[in-house]
Amino acid sequence: MNSLLAVFHCISRRIFQQRRGHHPCRLASIAIAALSLAAISAPLVPATAGQRNDQDPRGRIRAEVSLVSVLSSVLDKNGRPALDLTAEQFEIYEEGVKQKIELAEQETQQPLDIALMIETSWSEYTDLDFETDAAARFIQKIVRPADRLALFEFSETVSQITPFSSNVPTLQAALKHIPRGAGTNLYDAVYLGAQSLARNPAGRRRVIVLVTDGGETGSGADFESARRAALQADALLYTILVRVVKNESGRNTAGEHALETIADSTGGATYYPKDTNELGAMFDQINRELRNQYRLVYYPVPRPPAGAYRTLDVRVKCECKVRSRKAYFSGGRAE
Secondary structure (H helix, E strand, O other): OHHHHHHHHHHHHHHHHOOOOOOHHHHHHHHHHHHHHHHHHOOOOOOOOOEEEEEOOOOOEEEEEOOEEEEEEEEOOOOOEOOOOOHHHEEEEEOOEEEOEEEEEOOOOOOEEEEEEEEOOHHHHHHHHHHHHHHHHHHHHHOOOOOEEEEEEEOOOEEEOOOOEOOHHHHHHHHHHOOOOOOOOHHHHHHHHHHHHHOOOOOOEEEEEEEEOOOOOOOOOOHHHHHHHHHHOOEEEEEEEOOOOOOHHHOOOHHHHHHHHHHHHHOOEEEOOOOHHHHHHHHHHHHHHHOOEEEEEEOOOOOOOOOOEEEEEEEEOOOOEEEEOOEEEOOOOOO
16 A cells, blocks of 8 residues: 555656646546556455454455444432443443453434334224323424434334434424224334334434333234344334233233333333323433433454354443343354
8 A cells, every 4th residue: 555655646746747738637637547546456444443354265355343332221229320430330241251341432422213103003092192292292302403213103003104304393293193003013013113223324323112002912023023123223122001901910911021021132121101191201211311321332252153142241330220232143144
């Protein structure tokens, strides 16, 4: 590369030493040729921090990203975000092996992509107006200019009502036109919400906020495929469970327990408002948590094979509770 730069400087010097009689187009052609030679011969620079280029035996360049980024929410003993923690107070274990933390970023400024999913089945009819009003206030608070939110409704089907957008009035207006449905395809909602987020550009936090009574009546996806999709998308799942029947013996709790497990796996949380008057407070808690997250970055040792399922354990040295994803799928493609 240094020799190429030397050639370029030499050509440039010769150009400007030419007599004034030379045509400017010819001089420009010489300069462009030199630049092209340098650009073609220069090595490719990885586009992402932590990306390593390897030459495989078949002569193709294969890029593999090994840098792992983990979002962590840390709450003090009063349930409030714990602030001003240092990198030394965190520990990350992958498959039981302690990792070296390269970066601990407090209150990450990574923008948000949020899939806001509201159940519209018959069991939610009486509460739907309360839910959409609370959701409208949540949109007003959570969406900043760099953030994007998409609105979904789900019943016996899952429908995306709006594209991902930072236009708050448009998103709020769409809440007033959500159609009503019948059943509740809960796993399909998580699965399709995660897939929609996975299609968005990298370098943004991905979040699913699900408002539901926790029923599951006829999804095509099952629990494990929904959980896997959320982990592969690196999406946090926050669930607000609006229980129509308060007594546990009087309702099917399988969907609730499944959502709790998925939320725990992704580093999200599950909220249980006592009634619809608490919906706003639940949305506020989600907003507050997302604005006070730590981002921990490390290179996994030993380096996992492409597509491997890896367990994670994030610990913090304080009287706090930490929430983060419990697993991830390593980057690259299994061959």
